[in-house]
Amino acid sequence: MSGFLEGLRCSECIDWGEKRNTIASIAAGVLFFTGWWIIIDAAVIYPTMKDFNHSYHACGVIATIAFLMINAVSNGQVRGDSYSEGCLGQTGARIWLFVGFMLAFGSLIASMWILFGGYVAKEKDIVYPGIAVFFQNAFIFFGGLVFKFGRTEDLWQ
Known part of the structure; x- marks a missing residue:
């Protein structure tokens, strides 16, 4: 039994190779914009500290710093192909990337703790701020992964 989409030849008319970096960047x-939009929405809807503790914004700030750290080094620098000088060379690039991923995972885990520890376990009437903090960090995290691993560096050289 053949599939009904076998006759569809869409990939031949579009050259995805040249547009991969553009699509991944967009x-x-x-994803990054959506994450910040969600948390801004929660902060506007619940401006009081009783409903939404404003110190929870620290998770999003740390996720943003991690996003920048992860994407500040190229894959060539981590592999040692294009980076041999500088303060620590290839080792420094790997340490920088590792710290960036630690911050990204840490902020994602902290946002889960805020959601479940601060809103779900306490059985608050309003849970949306906790959900917003989690989704903000999840969107920033996945946006960082898409930007880091979705692009190719072959077009840069």
Whole structure:
């Protein structure tokens, strides 16, 4: 039994190779923007400290710093192909990337703790701020991954 989409030849008319960096960059930007849009929405809807503790914004700030750290080094620098000088060379680039991923995972885990420890376990009437903090960090995290691994560096050289 053949599939009904076998006759569809869409990939032949579009050259995805040249547009991969553009598509990945736009997707990462949309994810990053959506994360911050969600948390801004929660902060506007619940401006009081009773409903939404404003110190929870620290998770999003740390996720943003991690986003920048992860994407500040190229894959060539981590592999040692294009980076041999500087303060620590290839080792420094790997340490920088590792610290960036630690911050990204840490902020994602902290946002889960805020959601479940601060809103779900306490059985608050309003849970949306906790959900907003979690989704903000999840969108920033996945945006960073798309921007880091969705692009190719072959076009840069």
